[in-house]
Amino acid sequence: MPKGCRFRTRASGRRKVLKKKQREEEEAKSEAAISLQTSADERFSVDENPADSNVGIVNPPRGAVIQACTLTSGLIAALGILLRQVSHVAAEEGLPVVDCSEQVSFGFEIWHLGLIFGLILVISSSRFLLLKTWPDFRESSEAANQQVLTSLEPLDYLLVAFLPGVSEELLFRGALQPLFGMDLKSVLAVAALFGILHLGNGRKYSFAFWATFVGCIYGYATIASSSIVVPMAAHALNNLIGGISWRYSSQSFKALK
DSSP states (O other): OOHHHHHHHHHHHHHHHHHHHHHHHHHHHHHHHHHHHHHHHHHHHHHHSOSOTTTTOOOOOHHHHHHHHHHHHHHHHHHHHHHHHHHHHHHHTTOSOOOHHHHSBSOOOTHHHHHHHHHHHHHHHHHHHHHHHOHHHHHHHHHHHHHHHTTOOTTHHHHHHHHHHHHHHHHIIIIIHHHHOSSHHHHHHHHHHHHHTTOBTTBOHHHHHHHHHHHHHHHHHHHHHOBSHHHHHHHHHHHHHHHHHHHHHOHHHHHHO
16 A cells, blocks of 8 residues: 555544544533533522421412302311201100200300310410421421411401311211210220311421321310310310411411411
């Protein structure tokens, strides 16, 4: 082979090697740039979403909250009244069914006032301690309160405190508990169901545990008094105290307002 041809062949080979190295260097730079951009995007995403358990919670307008509360409470109360009435008719017909109206009445005695006050004291103080010592319960309570209470006016708190308190007790302690039996097993079973139904809408298992605990207390009070008025009043007033306390102490409420 002539010397010129050998020189051109070697030169061509060196150019190919150089081009290949240039391509590899460009690809490496490109991959590094993409990696840096991805890392920056991830940091930006984290900065935009701070570690706040209430991020993403939708606060419905005042009218929607009141409408939902009224409708839900009405349905719960209607179910409780229906069960009590059906059990009463069935018992009068001689069927082996407990008459809820006889087991748990709407009667009220003066000493019930002391029982109601004691329930409020125990439940409100327990809630306060749990909010201070149990972060998961605090986050669940904050999420639920922020979602429901943020858009309400002060007088609206009476509505959203008393309607659920009265209707839920009418169903759970005024109908289900006497049907299951006025004993410890019935108290625990109805309270557990009460707690499970309080899951969702930002409320975690810690909140369900709290609702179960509260349900047990209301259940015992129902057995002790044989009156549905006692748990109704205590439940509604505890709801009101909890709502007002949140409104005037919550940093998230102050920030949203």
